[in-house]
Amino acid sequence: MNLFVEILAGGVTGGSSILYAALGETISERAGVVNLGTEGSMLGGACAGYAIAAQTGNPWMGAIAGAVAGCLLASVLAYFVLERGSNQLATGLVVLFLALGLTSLFGVAFVSRTITPMAVWDVPLLSEIPAIGPILFQQDPLTYLAYALVPAVWWLLFRSRWGLLIRGAGERTEVLATYGHRVVPTQALAVLIGGALAGIGGAQLSTAYANAWFENMVQGRGFIAVAVVIFANRKPFPVAAGALLFGTALALSPALQSRGYSINQFALHAIPYVATILALVVLARRQADDTPEGLRKVFELSPVH
Amino acid sequence: MRTRRFMAAAIGAALLLSTAACSSNDGGQAASVEGKTAEAPGKASPAVGFIMVGPKDDFGYNQAVYDGAMAVQKAYPEMEVLTAENVPETDEAARVMEGMIKKGAKIIFATSYGHLDAAKTVAAAHPDVVVVHQGGTVDGKMPPNLGTYFGTVYEPVYLAGILAGKATKSNKLGYVYAFPIPQTIANINAFQLGAASVNPKAQTYVVNTSNWCDPAAQAQAAQSLLGQGVDVLTQHQDCTATITKAAEAAGAYVVGYHADASKLAPKGWLGGSEWAWSDLYTDLVKTALAGKFTGSAYNANYRVGFKDGKNPFVVSEFGPSVTDETKAQVATAKQDISTTGSPFKGPITANDGTTVLFAAGEVPAYADVEAKNTMFVEGVVGEIPKK
Numbered sequence: 073m074n075l076f077v078e079i080l081a082g083g084v085t086g087g088s089s090i091l092y093a094a095l096g097e098t099i100s101e102r103a104g105v106v107n108l109g110t111e112g113s114m115l116g117g118a119c120a121g122y123a124i125a126a127q128t129g130n131p132w133m134g135a136i137a138g139a140v141a142g143c144l145l146a147s148v149l150a151y152f153v154l155e156r157g158s159n160q161l162a163t164g165l166v167v168l169f170l171a172l173g174l175t176s177l178f179g180v181a182f183v184s185r186t187i188t189p190m191a192v193w194d195v196p197l198l199s200e201i202p203a204i205g206p207i208l209f210q211q212d213p214l215t216y217l218a219y220a221l222v223p224a225v226w227w228l229l230f231r232s233r234w235g236l237l238i239r240g241a242g243e244r245t246e247v248l249a250t251y252g253h254r255v256v257p258t259q260a261l262a263v264l265i266g267g268a269l270a271g272i273g274g275a276q277l278s279t280a281y282a283n284a285w286f287e288n289m290v291q292g293r294g295f296i297a298v299a300v301v302i303f304a305n306r307k308p309f310p311v312a313a314g315a316l317l318f319g320t321a322l323a324l325s326p327a328l329q330s331r332g333y334s335i336n337q338f339a340l341h342a343i344p345y346v347a348t349i350l351a352l353v354v355l356a357r358r359q360a361d362d363t364p365e366g367l368r369k370v371f372e373l374s375p376v377h
Numbered sequence: 378m379r380t381r382r383f384m385a386a387a388i389g390a391a392l393l394l395s396t397a398a399c400s401s402n403d404g405g406q407a408a409s410v411e412g413k414t415a416e417a418p419g420k421a422s423p424a425v426g427f428i429m430v431g432p433k434d435d436f437g438y439n440q441a442v443y444d445g446a447m448a449v450q451k452a453y454p455e456m457e458v459l460t461a462e463n464v465p466e467t468d469e470a471a472r473v474m475e476g477m478i479k480k481g482a483k484i485i486f487a488t489s490y491g492h493l494d495a496a497k498t499v500a501a502a503h504p505d506v507v508v509v510h511q512g513g514t515v516d517g518k519m520p521p522n523l524g525t526y527f528g529t530v531y532e533p534v535y536l537a538g539i540l541a542g543k544a545t546k547s548n549k550l551g552y553v554y555a556f557p558i559p560q561t562i563a564n565i566n567a568f569q570l571g572a573a574s575v576n577p578k579a580q581t582y583v584v585n586t587s588n589w590c591d592p593a594a595q596a597q598a599a600q601s602l603l604g605q606g607v608d609v610l611t612q613h614q615d616c617t618a619t620i621t622k623a624a625e626a627a628g629a630y631v632v633g634y635h636a637d638a639s640k641l642a643p644k645g646w647l648g649g650s651e652w653a654w655s656d657l658y659t660d661l662v663k664t665a666l667a668g669k670f671t672g673s674a675y676n677a678n679y680r681v682g683f684k685d686g687k688n689p690f691v692v693s694e695f696g697p698s699v700t701d702e703t704k705a706q707v708a709t710a711k712q713d714i715s716t717t718g719s720p721f722k723g724p725i726t727a728n729d730g731t732t733v734l735f736a737a738g739e740v741p742a743y744a745d746v747e748a749k750n751t752m753f754v755e756g757v758v759g760e761i762p763k764k
Contacts, residue, residue, distance in 0.1 A: 183435055186641060189626075286435075287594050324594075325586075330604075334760035
């Protein structure tokens, strides 16, 4: 497989989990809640996904379990932030640590179990196309679902009634209240959906991509997802591009090394994170203007010029 | 106002309690240092502790430690065997060891490469406790209660390389590793040398993941290597399941490391190397219990290999596809290494084509092997990442 195709194909598979989490976080942030616990939801999803897939022998049950686990962890955040008014960023981190602890504890029993992983399914005809075929159409089912999810989330947020309520909650909650819609349930639903999607992303990581569970295996992908959402201005299509960018950055290192190019390993492994910083720097101004008003209050601690 | 005062009082009480707890720690330590300096470290210890960097069923490094710990339990049923999993390679390790010492353990095994600093600190603070570290090297004077131990891992890896060299059809072997530490470089070189000894066209492609166990990175590395036409995979990682399963799924062969993962790859498993710590652990505990640790062979950088007949790293069971002819070749090679030979018997050149790592006819001693493996040997595709 040529280098370019391999990197992009690996980028799609690896970026798939980031994409799920990022789409979920898009919905959540549009509603005005930043969920730094996305990494925790992904971890919970990865652990639950693998565990249930091992118990039932069906990776789809694992994906559902992953969604449930991610949703439950997000509900902790939703309760403390929306019901009790605690700081969003701090609560998100607390949820992350909670997830780390819980998954380490309950996941130990599943490290040595094997599962039937989500098998790669080549789309007939489309996967034969040179270059594009292996990149886009030789993936696992959850990745294909993610392709459909991107326009679905776009339509949901920008063309549906419920999406209007979500965006309204993110801009000015008073507007929603004036029209008689309850704000907290709207925001809570957005957060829960965000958590569920992140959970599915985690499940994709453990049941389709790595075919293993190990403590802390998400390795920061949840945070990358949050960063992607921020610098893509919370729009589903740019978010998808960002997730692909990161997946590609993560796939770069093994692709180059296995061909004998020796680049400092630590530099290679830092590329995804350096790319985040660069993207944030380059896109900062436009991003600042596009942030929903309600969300700006969350970041009030750091002045945005 | 009342809540604020209450909170202030609560915080003040918490601070007081924590300072009290800290100072009682110091007091306890001082007493043990004073009273026990004359006592031989580890003597008649009621408990023994093992700290591991990962989970005990990772099909790898830590599972082997756990199996060794259980062997100690079997040999000394009246002793309490304490194990701790997922102990990170930070100060946390020292805290966990201290906790075990409080529970009565006077013999502690710190089993991960990165636990060395914590092990040294704990050994210095508790002269009556034997602290042994797996895999490290202590330079200079060795304290009377500290020791490091390891086996010559590269010897069975060399033999496993023979299996890979015979099995490969594409002549491309893949090696996934974490960090270019001396042990790993020696392993990769030994693997390539073993393969080349039976198949001069064999080449080893190396990919690092900068992590002892990151399943996603391992999966990507495996896919990348398999996509290059590699048909035998092996690894130097703590958890071996992901790469083993990936090789089996792709119909490639896999050579194991750390533990026997053959049930994950019933068709592709060729063989491998695995730890068999039971004898070493049990003998070390026996020496310490008798109060004979200080000055013993273990109170040093203890390394044994096939030549001593006590290598704790042994060749795994062969897989179904290994022919009798190959098994015989492995046996001959093992015999040679156990007597006068070595996987690194010169002349060996580095893969830059010019640097000579081992001169013609040179058979390096165990103590020199890691220091002399500074570059990858000929046949390894890739370079050691520059600092």
